[in-house]
Amino acid sequence: IERTFSILKPNAVAKNAIGSIYSRFEHAGFTIVAAKMLHLTREQAAGFYAEHDGKPFFNGLLDFMTSGPVVVQVLESENAVQRYRDLMGATNPANALAGTLRADYADSMTENAVHGSDSLASAVREIAYFFSDDEVC
Ligand code: ATP
Numbered sequence: 001i002e003r004t005f006s007i008l009k010p011n012a013v014a015k016n017a018i019g020s021i022y023s024r025f026e027h028a029g030f031t032i033v034a035a036k037m038l039h040l041t042r043e044q045a046a047g048f049y050a051e052h053d054g055k056p057f058f059n060g061l062l063d064f065m066t067s068g069p070v071v072v073q074v075l076e077s078e079n080a081v082q083r084y085r086d087l088m089g090a091t092n093p094a095n096a097l098a099g100t101l102r103a104d105y106a107d108s109m110t111e112n113a114v115h116g117s118d119s120l121a122s123a124v125r126e127i128a129y130f131f132s133d134d135e136v137c
């Protein structure tokens with residue numbers, strides 16, 4: 001059993017798609033083990049995406065991620081990191097396979113609706129970035 005970290009990005013929240021996407025998580029066999037809504041500060045978003053600091057899309061990514069509320073959650077299943085990457089689809093929605101979350105909810109490469117950890121190490125770091133120990137029992 002494994003845990004991964006997920007964000008419903010501001011465009012997904014703005015589309016009233018929280019319930020639909022949570023339903024997709026549950027139908028795909030993920031258990032939602034922790035969750036909350038928050039409006040990221042620029043500092044929080046910059047810290048979260050620090051690996052992309054200096055890239056041409058970084059400032060636009062921060063503008064987008066701070067443009068409205070997000071919902072963050074921890075998802076649990078066997079092989080959760082890879083299974084959730086598969087459910088999300090490609091970063092660029094033009095390449096996202098039919099039936100993936102990004103095929104259905106992304107608007108562009110930046111506004112691609114959902115985030116998911118890219119490795120188990122990232123998942124551990126990202127879960128700790130947003131949740132305290134008592135929130136993820
Ligand atoms: P995420 O980390 O959000 O799950 P990812 O791992 O598929 O997505 P990363 O390469 O980690 O993609 O990029 C993080 C986010 O930065 C992407 O989800 C997207 O919103 C944005 N992004 C990445 N590359 C580009 C790009 N070339 N142009 C615009 N935005 C980009």
Ligand code: MG
Pocket residue numbers: 116117118
């Ligand atoms: Mg990533």
